[in-house]
Amino acid sequence: MRNMSVNLAGVELKNPVMTASGTFGSSGEYGEFYDLGALGAIVTKGVANVPWPGNPVPRIAETKSGMLNAIGLQNPGIDVFLERDLPLLKQYDTKIIVNVCGKTVEDYCEVVERLSDEPVDMLEINVSCPNVKEGGIAFGQKPDALEAITREVKRHAKQPVIMKLSPNVTDIAEMARAAEAGGADVLSLINTITGMKIDIHKRAFAIANKTGGLSGPAVKPVAVRMVYQAAQAVSLPIIGMGGIMNGEDAMEFILAGATAVSVGTANFANPFAAKETVEGIRAYMERYQVEDIRELIGAVK
């Protein structure tokens, strides 16, 4: 029996595959296709202290081997999440990671506190959404601000804290070190890369927000590079993501230094993508007779 389980800050995942926040809903929507217990963890869409209405439509546009989104972190707020969505997620035999968003440090800490006695395994702090005007990215692009919010969130958090990093920075290693200095337990990266698409026939922006976050296979080489650089810079476990479509893509991130991976945009291209990524990693381990996935973390030469 080959071991696919990995450990993130004391939380044991049955396999290293989770879902990227925002692509998988918060109430088990993809459970209509398969048993989500196949996954190492489910990461929810961002949850704020109050409901957020999100951005005007169109909110998405397809690009070559990618897509832009500017959903704007629409969410029903922590009350509805706890009352309705969390029980739906708890039906599945998998770990639950709640993505937390906010406009101020207090907003983040309020959500983190509300989650502290709930059956939630980890918290992922979204300081890297490029699509909202306030908060989010403001904390994710300056090392000092990132370190400060990490420290503050950690003071309020009972569960291990994952800081989700933005790729829209000059030096990802510096950001990774700032999160580590603030006391982060785990890092996840990359969030989307800010992009733009123009409809030349309408001479208009393709999405209402003008800019959106680029995701999908188009961003994968950037993501692999940043995961590698972050893994070199810090000793924290890393959740790698950015354009993972299958097990082979996932292996690139693991070899670059990721302990776990997230499947995001691929869920839109194939609702079974996350499950098939687990199977693809298993197939890779069979092929190369790898007994334990942990042997491969950061094993690139």
Add this chain to the structure above:
Amino acid sequence: MKYKETAVILEQREISEQIYSLWLHADDIVREARPGQFVSVYCRDESRLLPRPISICELDKESGRLRLVYRAVGAGTQEFSGYGPGETLELIGPLGNGFPLDKGYEKPLLIGGDIGVPPMVELAKWLSGDKTIVSGYRNGDLFLKEELSRNAALYVATEDGSAGTKGNVLDAVRENRLEADAIFACGPAPMLRALKAYAAEEGIDCYLSLEERMACGIGACLACVCTSKDVDAHTNVKNKRICKDGPVFAAEEIEL
């Protein structure tokens, strides 16, 4: 339950300029599908990640066949239009809620505009009552005219006046003094807006099928929302998910 199926193409032909009729074999989806629902079709070209939502035109429950009628307008739908019998397409469905069928209307009026015409074919088969269809076209190339006439009285409006009433679907409703106790419609936003206002004036129920760019198609990503009059039970804000809570909404629920 939703399914991902590899559907075999049985027939594909261009029935009007850039409008394609595609018959597919898709047992699981067809078994559960209802009029007004849609499927999302994946491109084979992997550089196009997102599935294309296409409304269901016809269902043949006995043989497990599904008909999609779509406009080949972008690279994805152009790719689909190039496939022929024996080839396969991956799709998920059935998606969305479909039109309400159990309201017992006596004189339902089914209105389709342009590429919103196709769902009216299956809807007319399922609805009871004294049914009338009004179809709006750009020109006299009246695609699906025969199929629409089979289960309802058909009136036509054309923008260029080459067939039926010259003008839009509401011009045809007025010119023919069509009476109804409910409207079921699918078509471009200006048409839906006009029908919502008309139904409110007439004091009749009105159901509108909306469209928006979609990613997941199953209510997870919140890309395809429309503005709602009240705070929605799911989103907890004033919008609704077109792919999951729609695409059909009661006109008074939504802001157009």
